[in-house]
Amino acid sequence: MPTTTPHTAPRRILFLTPQLPYPPEQGAALRNYSLICQVAQRHAVSLLTFAAHDAAVRGPLHALCQQVRTVPPPGRTRVDRLRTLALTRLPDMAQRLHSPAFVAALRDMVTREPFDVLQVEGIEMAPYARLVRQWLGENAPVLVFDDHNAEYVLQQRACLADARRPARWPAALYSLAQWQRLERFERAFCREADVVVAVSEADALALRRLDAALRPLVVPNGVDIERYHPGLPDSIPLHHPAVVFTGKMDYRSNVDAMLWFHRRVWPTVRRHVSAARLYVVGKNPHRRLAPLRSDRSVTVTGWVPDVLPYLGGADVVVAPMRTGGGTQLKVLEAMAAGRPLVTTSFGAEGVGLVPGRHALVEDDPERMARAISRLLTDAAAAQALGAAGRELVVERFDWSAVAARLEAVYAAI
Incomplete structure (x- = not known):
């Protein structure tokens, strides 16, 4: 991997995220928002994401990004999940955010502007990256896949944890199926990406177990050390200890x-x-x-x-x-x-x-x-x-x- 240079020319980067990164209230949103904040200091960032339409006007994303487009998140019922399980070989995560409206918005964005990088935040967004490759062929932007977890490992661990309790055996069987399907899907998409990002050395090792030729770049989760600091007040206050x-x-x-x-x-x-x-x-x-x-x-x-x-x-x-x-x-x-x-x-x-x-x-x-x-x-x-x-x-x-x-x-x- 080339070393970082302070003279890197600004790139046009399109982030695809599974939810609006602001407010950053949970893991994926925290990671996405923090990366966008940092990357936007040096590059032209655009964002396409799922959110209620009124949510897009809140917060600082419009100041950080060249453009922010949102699509309402699709509904997905238990019946939908069971249909995917019964009728396809895909993991649930590959179908979780299927949205014709998102497809239309994405096609409009990538055909209007020649992005240098398509940064896919999470495996749920993988099907959309594949569409961009189909539409643009050799002119498609560099595909950076930020794999927030080695997803097949999460399902493996969930399966093994639930298998210890008979009451959770149905959940264990479902996780077993997802584990096997995610191994195939995650391996295939990692091979398609130009750059695979893992959040830890352990996750990078897990991805290399899928394919020894993979060389994930480790970009760990971080924290805002000024916001989270010693001496935070007990302002509620809590009952102690x-x-x-x-x-x-x-x-x-x-x-x-x-x-x-x-x-x-x-x-x-x-x-x-x-x-x-x-x-x-x-x-x-x-x-x-x-x-x-x-x-x-x-x-x-x-x-x-x-x-x-x-x-x-x-x-x-x-x-x-x-x-x-x-x-x-x-x-x-x-x-x-x-x-x-x-x-x-x-x-x-x-x-x-x-x-x-x-x-x-x-x-x-x-x-x-x-x-x-x-x-x-x-x-x-x-x-x-x-x-x-x-x-x-x-x-x-x-x-x-x-x-x-x-x-x-x-x-x-």
Whole structure:
């Protein structure tokens, strides 16, 4: 890969994203918005995305981008998903955002303006990149595929996690089918892309397992180290000692994490620290979280205008991920805020942290409970852990440094 040069000529870059990147309230939107903010400082960025029409006028995207076009997100029912499963060999993600209106908008944009780069944010957008190649042939822009997760690995992990519980066997079978289909689909699209971007070394390795010839560029998730900082105020305030989890709460990996945590870890924490309170912070709580809602020691917030007050009030942040992949933004945000973090091996993946120094990493529920309880009762240990985590994130995961890795891609065009 060519080295970055400060004299790279501005490129015309069209981002395709699965949702409006602003407000950046969850993982994909945070990554997309942060990359656009950085890339737009040096290049002419356009954006085509899914959003309610009135959403497009909110926020700073129009100031950042040459043009922003939105299409209403398509509806997709369980029947639609089952139809894809029964009648095609495609993974659900390949059909999830099928929209004739998006096709029309995309064709209009790429035929009106000769873009240098088509940056596809997430595998859901892969079918649209293929259309651009069909329409423009040799004149198609360079295709950069930002694979937010090694998606086949997520389905593999979900399948194996659900297979342990008989009540979840139907979900495990569905994930098994998606795992197999995504292996084929992800391999094929990675081969088609001119540049494949992975969010962690672990994801890059997973993609190379699909095809040893692939050479993914690692551009990790980052964090706004000025927005997320030590000393955030406990402005709500929370009931203390407070244990906090943040994330979009209809996302399968987050739901699984908190159901497991509440069932296997939280009762032991409460036995050690009876006054402890758990805050589950994030929009669209799934109905499977009903046991947490009925627990008086747990607050399930639903949507909140800002997660910062919850991080400011957190005595400990947890990320008990058992599935998922990539680099967890919730982990980076907690560490940037200087909060002591307890996570799992999956939660720590891609961060390069040293367990025991930057965060406590435990996969066993009893050991995780003891780790949380110790931090809740040892302020000095909690402060030292949070400070070390902050130092690591500032050094490696500031968005300006992360996005600079893409400059080598643009410079090579």
